[in-house]
Amino acid sequence: MSAAPAEALPHAAATTPSAPQRAPDRPRGRLGDRLFEGVTTALAIVVLLVPSAMLIELVGASRKAIGAFGASFLTSSTWDPVHGSFGALPFLWGTVVSSLLALALAVPVSIGVAIFLAELAPHRARGPLSFLVELLAAIPSVVYGFWGVFVLVPLLREHVEPWLAAHLGFLPLFQGPPLGFGMLAAGVVLAIMIVPTVSSIVREVLRAVPAAQREAAAGLGATPWDTIRFAVLPSARSGIVGAILLGLGRALGETMAVTMVIGNRPKVSVSLLDPATSMASVLANEFAEADSDLYLSALSEIALLLFGVALILNLLARWLVGATKGRVGSPA
Amino acid sequence: MTTAPPVARGPLSSEPPPLPDPEPVARIQVRKLHAWFGGFHAVRDVSLDIPTRKVTAVIGPSGCGKSTFLRCLNRLHELTPGARAEGSVLLDGVDVYGRRVDPVVLRRRVGMVFQKPNPFPTMSIRDNVLAGHLLSGTRVPDPEAMVERSLRQVALWDEVKDKLDQSGMSLSGGQQQRLCIARVLAVEPEVILLDEPCSALDPIATARIEELLGELESRYTIVLVTHNMQQAARTSDYTAFFYLGDLVELDRTTTIFTNPKERRTEDYVTGRFG
Numbered sequence: 001m002s003a004a005p006a007e008a009l010p011h012a013a014a015t016t017p018s019a020p021q022r023a024p025d026r027p028r029g030r031l032g033d034r035l036f037e038g039v040t041t042a043l044a045i046v047v048l049l050v051p052s053a054m055l056i057e058l059v060g061a062s063r064k065a066i067g068a069f070g071a072s073f074l075t076s077s078t079w080d081p082v083h084g085s086f087g088a089l090p091f092l093w094g095t096v097v098s099s100l101l102a103l104a105l106a107v108p109v110s111i112g113v114a115i116f117l118a119e120l121a122p123h124r125a126r127g128p129l130s131f132l133v134e135l136l137a138a139i140p141s142v143v144y145g146f147w148g149v150f151v152l153v154p155l156l157r158e159h160v161e162p163w164l165a166a167h168l169g170f171l172p173l174f175q176g177p178p179l180g181f182g183m184l185a186a187g188v189v190l191a192i193m194i195v196p197t198v199s200s201i202v203r204e205v206l207r208a209v210p211a212a213q214r215e216a217a218a219g220l221g222a223t224p225w226d227t228i229r230f231a232v233l234p235s236a237r238s239g240i241v242g243a244i245l246l247g248l249g250r251a252l253g254e255t256m257a258v259t260m261v262i263g264n265r266p267k268v269s270v271s272l273l274d275p276a277t278s279m280a281s282v283l284a285n286e287f288a289e290a291d292s293d294l295y296l297s298a299l300s301e302i303a304l305l306l307f308g309v310a311l312i313l314n315l316l317a318r319w320l321v322g323a324t325k326g327r328v329g330s331p332a
Numbered sequence: 333m334t335t336a337p338p339v340a341r342g343p344l345s346s347e348p349p350p351l352p353d354p355e356p357v358a359r360i361q362v363r364k365l366h367a368w369f370g371g372f373h374a375v376r377d378v379s380l381d382i383p384t385r386k387v388t389a390v391i392g393p394s395g396c397g398k399s400t401f402l403r404c405l406n407r408l409h410e411l412t413p414g415a416r417a418e419g420s421v422l423l424d425g426v427d428v429y430g431r432r433v434d435p436v437v438l439r440r441r442v443g444m445v446f447q448k449p450n451p452f453p454t455m456s457i458r459d460n461v462l463a464g465h466l467l468s469g470t471r472v473p474d475p476e477a478m479v480e481r482s483l484r485q486v487a488l489w490d491e492v493k494d495k496l497d498q499s500g501m502s503l504s505g506g507q508q509q510r511l512c513i514a515r516v517l518a519v520e521p522e523v524i525l526l527d528e529p530c531s532a533l534d535p536i537a538t539a540r541i542e543e544l545l546g547e548l549e550s551r552y553t554i555v556l557v558t559h560n561m562q563q564a565a566r567t568s569d570y571t572a573f574f575y576l577g578d579l580v581e582l583d584r585t586t587t588i589f590t591n592p593k594e595r596r597t598e599d600y601v602t603g604r605f606g
Contacts, residue, residue: 123413123414210450212446212448212450213450213452213453214411215408215411215444215446215450216446216450216451216452216463216512217452217463217467218408218411218439219406219408219439219443219444219446219516220439220440220443220463220464220467220468220515220516220519221436221437221438221439221440221464221467221468221519222436222467222468223436223468226467226468226469227467230452230463230466230467231452234452234454234455235453235454237454
């Protein structure tokens with residue numbers, strides 16, 4: 001096919017012989033490219049290998065517990081290292097409930113903060129304010145834990161929990177003595193910890209909504225709030241869900257601050273005032289003192305459960321955030 | 333250049349150019365309007381009258397301030413970060429920059445159609461038409477009738493009547509733009525501002541929009557910003573020529589295109605620059 005046009009156009013035929021002659025100086029450039037490609041590919045594979053190796057290691061380490069307890073590991077709430085009987089339910093319960101409680105407290109605040117930073121704050125204040133909110137994410141979690149122990153727990157014990165018990169005590173959620181340490185303290189600390197994550201992602205998602213949407217609404221006589229409600233939030237909905245799930249992922253895995261305020265009692269209780277425990281806390285507290293193979297294996301299986309839950313949530317979040325960008329990015 | 337400027341400019345001569353024809357009543361009177369983007373002075377001391385129930389085209393090269401001028405008329409300009417405006421825009425004698433004027437209410441009276449069709453992507457075609465009412469929470473006595481009437485006005489009804497529940501994004505660019513015009517008409521404004529409404533459309537869709545402007549003229553005061561001089565010549569009664577933020581000349585469209593008073597206008601409409 002290529003020979004025919006070369007004959008038809010004499011000047012084109014004259015240039016073709018020089019192409020093979022220029023080939024010798026190309027491999028050097030190609031070698032650099034290949035080297036670069038090889039190095040980056042190897043690095044990418046390492047990144048893939050590390051979690052895979054962790055997963056394999058965890059499965060291997062949990063084999064004994066999986067063999068001994070099977071599915072009852074997920075439903076039993078016995079945690080008796082002395083008699084070698086282990087069930088993960090209190091830890092699953094504690095992790096899930098404290099994380100959901102954190103979301104319930106943090107999501108409205110985060111969305112409010114994000115709307116303010118993205119839409120309403122004076123333009124000059126947006127940068128510094130966003131930086132301050134993101135600074136909250138840089139505080140080490142042990143510092144949150146200390147704050148929880150010395151400020152939050154006494155506050156809950158002396159003021160909040162007695163009030164809740166007196167006024168909402170008819171609900172099973174708020175029964176029991178006001179100890180301070182417990183599910184409520186863990187939820188509040190976690191909520192404060194995930195606000196920066198959720199609000200900064202929501203802010204980005206809101207900024208990604210095209211200005212044309214805002215102008216369309218404003219041009220129709222929408223108030224600033226109506227513009228946000230009808231033109232900005234609907235387009236950003238799935239991105240906001242993604243941000244919430246990423247916040248949930250962070251809450252599920254948080255160890256130190258939760259361990260310091262949750263009370264570390266392996267019992268399933270509906271009351272938020274009761275001490276509880278979580279998957280990450282039991283790992284941090286008991287790994288060093290696990291004296292039997294089965295004990296160690298049971299802890300490994302808890303780590304495996306935590307790994308699985310976090311992985312699934314992150315994948316879901318990524319998919320949701322991507323779906324929003326794709327839809328908003330192609331309005332025409 | 334040394335002859336007396338026929339168009340009012342500068343602090344000493346901010347009186348508007350008199351309308352060449354006494355018959356139309358001015359709906360919008362712009363006086364000493366300035367607009368800035370940060371430090372950039374985009375509109376400089378513009379004074380002019382926009383006649384009621386006519387199409388007034390605003391032409392000029394890119395960056396001449398014509399879109400900014402348009403966005404000052406419904407106070408949309410001030411929503412851009414760092415943007416501000418000075419001067420007055422009288423709508424039926426009331427300054428829209430006055431303290432008592434709520435820009436939200438103003439924008440319901442002065443509707444706007446944008447350069448790029450921008451239906452709300454998460455709303456159905458029906459809800460897009462009703463968007464102005466949904467946004468403000470106004471009760472519409474007969475929404476179905478309003479949807480049909482608005483869509484018929486823009487000649488879109490027959491094309492979409494069987495898919496009113498589909499997303500507005502499923503329509504072609506020209507249909508989307510007509511949907512955006514229907515959305516503005518449903519709010520029943522008095523003035524319609526169009527900011528290069530056909531620049532993203534093909535010639536057939538453009539022709540339909542131009543035809544539509546002719547039909548709407550009898551009921552609305554229309555201001556059309558356009559890049560396209562033929563479009564201004566075809567659709568408008570009056571044409572304003574802007575250059576570098578200044579209003580150079582405003583006159584009957586036929587005069588602007590055949591016998592302009594200003595040399596710069598003549599150079600521009602004959603294609604010698606711009």
